Amino acid sequence: MQNEIPSALASVLGSEFPEFDIHYESLSLSENGKIPSGWDACSCKLPKPLSKEELDRMRGLLVSHKVDVLQISHFLSKTRISLFCFDMDSTLIKQEVIDELARFAGVYSEVAHVTQEAMQGNLDFKDALKKRCAYLKGLPSSSFAELYPKLELQPGVKNLIEGLKARKSKLGVFSGGFTDILERFQKDHGIDEVRANFLDRIDGKLTGTVSGAIVDKFLKKDSLIELAEKYEIEKENIVAVGDGANDLLMLEEAGIGIGFHAKDGLKSKILNYVDFAPMDILLYLFES
Secondary structure (H helix, E strand, O other): OOOOHHHHHHHHHHHHOOOOOOOEEEOOEOOOEOOOOOOOOEEEOOOOOOOHHHHHHHHHHHHHHOOOOOOOOOOEOOOOOOEEEEOOEOOOEOOOHHHHHHHHHOOHHHHHHHHHHHHOOOOOHHHHHHHHHHOOOOOEOOHHHHHHHHOOEOOOHHHHHHHHHHOOOEEEEEEEEEHHHHHHHHHHHOOOEEEEEEEEEEOOEEEEEEEOOOOOHHHHHHHHHHHHHHHOOOHHHEEEEEOOHHHHHHHHHOOEEEEEOOOHHHHOOOOOEEOOOOHHHHHHHEOO
């Protein structure tokens, strides 16, 4: 999604999809043209939808240009409220919080290995979470406050959140991480709704167990549906963004589901994903 999009796409589509007579239109934001990160985007109408295999083939041909391709049936309405639902770890922020807590506990390699298996979909998420949390037993609960300032936003996230709030969008963050981090993030960034797990503690130290409903792929999907009903938002104006297997059902439930710098396990199951662009590229999803 950079300046060379039209010429790169024209070259690829012209040779690989000669049956399509494609016309390109540059996208812009009505208020100031480009998104804050400066990335460009263009749209082109196809006579019929591309299959996942065709889209992935197109992406492969464009990878050297660092061009992302999304196939959507509609743009988001400017006059109706939209809902954006996000995963947290490795989606809105660069880190996996439980892995960073494991660093404090001196068990990073053990926990990080389980995290990767779970995000690829090779392990049941609930079992993987309980297994990883057990490694954190005895860690001071003050570790959350120590860790939070060290967490880094993914490129474009700050600009995206600001742009969505300016458009009166509703924002939800559903995390397989922990309430201590999500509640701070909610306050700092004005998020409407958050869902996360609670790590038990006694006398200021983590017990290695989790209380309440675990935020797995089913709860993420149910939370999206709950917010859509609460704010009376049509499915066509709902966007979900995540990176791992735990986000699949949420992405499928949304009108537009997008993997962001996603794990291969998730990318193999979804139509749309972004590999290169910063997250404020999603502002181009709105009608111009």
